[in-house]
Amino acid sequence: MKTSCQHRHRHSHKKQELAALTSRLRREARKITGPRAAILEILRHHPHPLTNKEIFAQLPKGECDLATIYRAMQMLEKLGMVKRFDFGDGAARFELVGEGDDGHHHHLVCTRCAEVVEIAECFPEEIERRIANTNGFTGVTHRLEFFGLCPECQK
Amino acid sequence: MKTSCQHRHRHSHKKQELAALTSRLRREARKITGPRAAILEILRHHPHPLTNKEIFAQLPKGECDLATIYRAMQMLEKLGMVKRFDFGDGAARFELVGEGDDGHHHHLVCTRCAEVVEIAECFPEEIERRIANTNGFTGVTHRLEFFGLCPECQK
DNA sequence: AGCCAGTTGCAAACGGTTTGCAACTGGGTG
DNA sequence: CACCCAGTTGCAAACCGTTTGCAACTGGCT
Numbered sequence: 001m002k003t004s005c006q007h008r009h010r011h012s013h014k015k016q017e018l019a020a021l022t023s024r025l026r027r028e029a030r031k032i033t034g035p036r037a038a039i040l041e042i043l044r045h046h047p048h049p050l051t052n053k054e055i056f057a058q059l060p061k062g063e064c065d066l067a068t069i070y071r072a073m074q075m076l077e078k079l080g081m082v083k084r085f086d087f088g089d090g091a092a093r094f095e096l097v098g099e100g101d102d103g104h105h106h107h108l109v110c111t112r113c114a115e116v117v118e119i120a121e122c123f124p125e126e127i128e129r130r131i132a133n134t135n136g137f138t139g140v141t142h143r144l145e146f147f148g149l150c151p152e153c154q155k
Numbered sequence: 156m157k158t159s160c161q162h163r164h165r166h167s168h169k170k171q172e173l174a175a176l177t178s179r180l181r182r183e184a185r186k187i188t189g190p191r192a193a194i195l196e197i198l199r200h201h202p203h204p205l206t207n208k209e210i211f212a213q214l215p216k217g218e219c220d221l222a223t224i225y226r227a228m229q230m231l232e233k234l235g236m237v238k239r240f241d242f243g244d245g246a247a248r249f250e251l252v253g254e255g256d257d258g259h260h261h262h263l264v265c266t267r268c269a270e271v272v273e274i275a276e277c278f279p280e281e282i283e284r285r286i287a288n289t290n291g292f293t294g295v296t297h298r299l300e301f302f303g304l305c306p307e308c309q310k
Numbered sequence: 311a312g313c314c315a316g317t318t319g320c321a322a323a324c325g326g327t328t329t330g331c332a333a334c335t336g337g338g339t340g
Numbered sequence: 341c342a343c344c345c346a347g348t349t350g351c352a353a354a355c356c357g358t359t360t361g362c363a364a365c366t367g368g369c370t
Binding site for chain 1: 203241243263265267272274278279282283285286287290291292293294295296297298299300301302303304305306309
């Protein structure tokens, strides 16, 4: 069965250079400010989606305002440098996305300890296409996350 | 290809009798009050998930408080009489669930006009099982919704 | 060096949801 | 059938994540 994804996503966790990130910003006529560099630095070192509050907590205190993080994430999302995920707990989470990558992928989240595993599998293309055709929809994508009990929490 | 769901869900839209609903409530030692009957009455006539505010708007005005709806939906969800869905717009939606049904299913939502279509397809069981096994997780489920442009909105 | 669009911090506003509390009531009991 | 109380309700305030108005500030161009 073919289950690969139509979306380009490199499941490499190699960190992007900060310089590469800032040059992407500059290219979009965005300023490289202290808060932004600090936020990118945090995201860069984090393999899993972070909430704005988590980013805030990791910032050297006083480095920047929470509102600034919200604004930065909005901008980074619009530029496609960051992808927004929703684990259903009412707080958006963000993950850095490589250049040329659309960041589409899914997670397996422990419902007890919130551990997150990145998942390679995706919803089968052909079924999604069938769903779109059957209902006459175009530009169909999906939001998909898995939930369960992680090995640690089963003990 | 086998894509059916391991979860029992009858995609019948036949309305449940109000009497059946209230007897389920009574069985759980819950009181049948005016607000609750009115809420069930609304849900019963609605094929698609409703937000609490939408339910509120359909209630004869003054029938009950918004907080009461929130409390009712929490209770109904706990009793398994209602299923919560999340279309990613920050408002929970609820759909009545038949007895013996777990309500697990998915939707295709128009990103422009918010039209909702119920989807029969589900994430393939065997892949989900593989994901669970590979990562040592148990009790794995998923949250899955599709988004696209409906036929009307393509014009 | 100077300028200005873009950015920031702060505080207030916002929208969905929850909660404390006092008044009320469904439905079982005597 | 009247009584009683756990469960329920309305109201208002609290909550929490997120957005926004505004005045002060600054990156990076000229």
